[in-house]
Amino acid sequence: MKFGGTSVGDATRIRKVIEIIREAAREGDVVVVVSAMSGVTNRLIEAASQAEAGNRDAVDAIFQELRDRHSAAVSALIHSVEMRSRISRELRLVFEEGERLCQGTTLLRELTVRAQDSISSLGERLSAPLVAAALADCRVRSEAVEATQVVVTDDCHGSADPLTGPTRERCESRLRPILQRGAIPVVTGFIGATEKGVLTTLGRGGSDYSATILGAALDADEVTIWTDVDGLMTADPRLVLGATTIPEISYREAAELAHFGAKVLHPKTLRAVTQCGIPLWIRNTFFPERPGTRVTPAGSSADQAVKGLTAITDVTLITVDGPGIVGIPDVLGRTFAATAAARGNVLLISQSSSQNDICLVVPSSGAERTAEALRREFARHLAHEKMDHITLDPSVAIVTVVGKNMRGSGTVGRTFTALSRENVNLIAIAQGSSECNLSLIVKQQEVKTALHAIHQEFQLGVLDSRPLPVRSVDLGAANWHYDSGQQTASAD
Ligand code: ADP
Ligand code: ASP
Ligand code: MG
Numbered sequence: 001m002k003f004g005g006t007s008v009g010d011a012t013r014i015r016k017v018i019e020i021i022r023e024a025a026r027e028g029d030v031v032v033v034v035s036a037m038s039g040v041t042n043r044l045i046e047a048a049s050q051a052e053a054g055n056r057d058a059v060d061a062i063f064q065e066l067r068d069r070h071s072a073a074v075s076a077l078i079h080s081v082e083m084r085s086r087i088s089r090e091l092r093l094v095f096e097e098g099e100r101l102c103q104g105t106t107l108l109r110e111l112t113v114r115a116q117d118s119i120s121s122l123g124e125r126l127s128a129p130l131v132a133a134a135l136a137d138c139r140v141r142s143e144a145v146e147a148t149q150v151v152v153t154d155d156c157h158g159s160a161d162p163l164t165g166p167t168r169e170r171c172e173s174r175l176r177p178i179l180q181r182g183a184i185p186v187v188t189g190f191i192g193a194t195e196k197g198v199l200t201t202l203g204r205g206g207s208d209y210s211a212t213i214l215g216a217a218l219d220a221d222e223v224t225i226w227t228d229v230d231g232l233m234t235a236d237p238r239l240v241l242g243a244t245t246i247p248e249i250s251y252r253e254a255a256e257l258a259h260f261g262a263k264v265l266h267p268k269t270l271r272a273v274t275q276c277g278i279p280l281w282i283r284n285t286f287f288p289e290r291p292g293t294r295v296t297p298a299g300s301s302a303d304q305a306v307k308g309l310t311a312i313t314d315v316t317l318i319t320v321d322g323p324g325i326v327g328i329p330d331v332l333g334r335t336f337a338a339t340a341a342a343r344g345n346v347l348l349i350s351q352s353s354s355q356n357d358i359c360l361v362v363p364s365s366g367a368e369r370t371a372e373a374l375r376r377e378f379a380r381h382l383a384h385e386k387m388d389h390i391t392l393d394p395s396v397a398i399v400t401v402v403g404k405n406m407r408g409s410g411t412v413g414r415t416f417t418a419l420s421r422e423n424v425n426l427i428a429i430a431q432g433s434s435e436c437n438l439s440l441i442v443k444q445q446e447v448k449t450a451l452h453a454i455h456q457e458f459q460l461g462v463l464d465s466r467p468l469p470v471r472s473v474d475l476g477a478a479n480w481h482y483d484s485g486q487q488t489a490s491a492d
Contacts, residue, residue: 001030002189002211005038006228007285008127011076014134020226020288021184022140028221029179031214032142033189034131035207036123037073040066041190044098048119051102052111059102067095070126077134087133091126098122113157117201124188124207132186141183150174151192151213153200160192160200162213162272171217187214205266212272212280223273224281224292227264231282231293232257234460235309240451242461246307247291250299253307253404254280256437260347260400261312270295305409306458310400311447315347316367317393317427320374321357328381332358338377344370348398348439350428359428361441364394396427397447400439401454407435411458415440418457424450 001024003017024030036044043062050058070091078084101119105111125146132144150170153160178185189207192200202209208225215223229237231245232254249257251270258265264282273280274297283292325331332351335358339346348361362370374390375382382389401415412431415438419426428441442450455461 001224001226002033002207003035003131003285004207004225004227005035005040007226008034008036008131009038011073013285014073014077014131016285016288017131017226018135018138018140020285021135022138023288025140025184030184031175031179031218031220032131032184032186033207033211033214034124034127034186035189036127037069040069040123040126041120041204044120044122045116047098047102048105048111048116051105051119052109054106054109056106059099059106063095063099063102066126070130073130074133077130078137080137083133083137087129090129094122094125094129114198117157118199121188121191121199121201124190128186128188132184135184135186141181142186143178143183145174145178145185145187147188147191147210148193148197148199150187150217151202151210152195153192153202155194155198155200157200159203160194161202161268162192163195164217166195167213168217171214175214175218203266203268205263206268208266208269209272212269212278215278215280216272216276219276220278222279222281224283225265225269226283226285226288228284228286229264230284230287230290232262232264232295233308235451235455236262236311239311239448240309240455240461243455244461245290246293248294248296248300249307250404251280251295251297252436253299253402254295256400256402257308257310260398260402260437260439261310262308299404304403304458305405305411306401306403306454306460308402308460309451309454310402311397311451312347312363313397313444313447314364315361315394315396315398316364317396317441318360318362318367318371318374319357319391319393320360320378321389321391322381323356325356325358325381328378334377335360335374338373339370342366342369342373344373346370348430348441350430350441359441361396361398361428367392367394395444396441397444398439399442399447399450399454400437402437404436406438412438414457415454418453419450422449422453424453 007017008014021030021032047059047062074084074087078087098119101115105115129144132142135142152163152166152170175185189210190201194200211223232249233243233245235243237243255270258267277297280295281292284290344362344366346360346362350359371390371392424442424446426440430439
């Protein structure tokens, strides 16, 4: 069971978490994975960059704020004086380590990837002992475990991937004995370590991934992601009023929704269970009586074509264009190689069949780096004007329609009709050949309108079941080449 940041955000919420764990432990063995308290990782990352800039006072202020927040939770949750002083000492050691890391960063005026990982991991290293102690305070036997001892990863700091074999062995030797003693391991989410023991992180929001990594390594019956919404929903509830919980969905669809921005699941979460087929649940910590979403290898059989919609707004469209690019040898291959070398995470690619332009959509954080890599790769062609320019447009967003039964269902035509009814302008489109997703690039300010229009067209939500004012015209999947000559492919 994994509990996210909001679920362990303060003492009142941690009490709810304890009730859920206690109830589940009556039924069988439970391994708990916890995130940092909500907002803590952001503050730690802020502290790291303040340290790099040499702003000691700002770093101290952040650490003081985090100390206060954790000690308030300790005071409210831990009643035994002895246990309270033990846990306070443990947390103090973690804070001191964090401060030393920040001091080192300030001295060097350089934030190394290792230091960045070590500083941002402190939140989980604080919340796991806190939750374990709170369980013990309620007479539930538990032990806090640092994931550095169990999740073995490669050395890709900031987005490490697990090494399955060694992780399995460590889980057997470190976690299984705790379960056999009748206790509950409370493991830090988000973190792993290389085979040499260097701490790594799995990427922002990575505690979901930690849960499936451990579930797979321990051959768990199921993995539950406990969060602050009722499950995986037809759209981000913050953007679409009336979004509803999806009762059952396939791994593939859930992975597509996560990849294209459904924050409730880290994009890599499903990777860890794909081989073993363990069911994954997404449920609401604050309403545990609600059923949530079940994610299974095949999903439910009686499915509508469109399962859900997502949007990613912090993306940038990079356009490589010019009349001569058709003549540049292996232009696509070189584009991919250059972006990969710059570790550019290409979310989507679209190319017109005339090859006059290639559009890439990447997270805005890495857009400049990716564009620079492309400019270097094509420097000669830019100089000889075979290529006009490589431009960046950060004002776009990706809206994605996901469903494994979309093929031949007329989804594409209906989507375009719904959008054109609302005058939403499509900048580029991409569809995977599996037809499990259809991605649309729109202006950021049109995201909400686009989501609402599609949500309503496919009657995905409670508010969408009323008849549509205008009957949609089913253009059929064959007509999806909406713009003259647009030929697209999905990036995954
Ligand atoms: P946690 O702290 O539990 O990991 P997150 O904040 O990472 O929780 O993810 C949960 C949030 O994801 C929800 O509060 C919701 O606003 C957002 N979200 C975005 N898209 C979806 C979706 N399709 N279904 C459910 N939640 C979504
Ligand atoms: N605490 C980490 C983050 O905020 C990991 C997680 O919450 O899943 O990114
Ligand atoms: Mg999360």
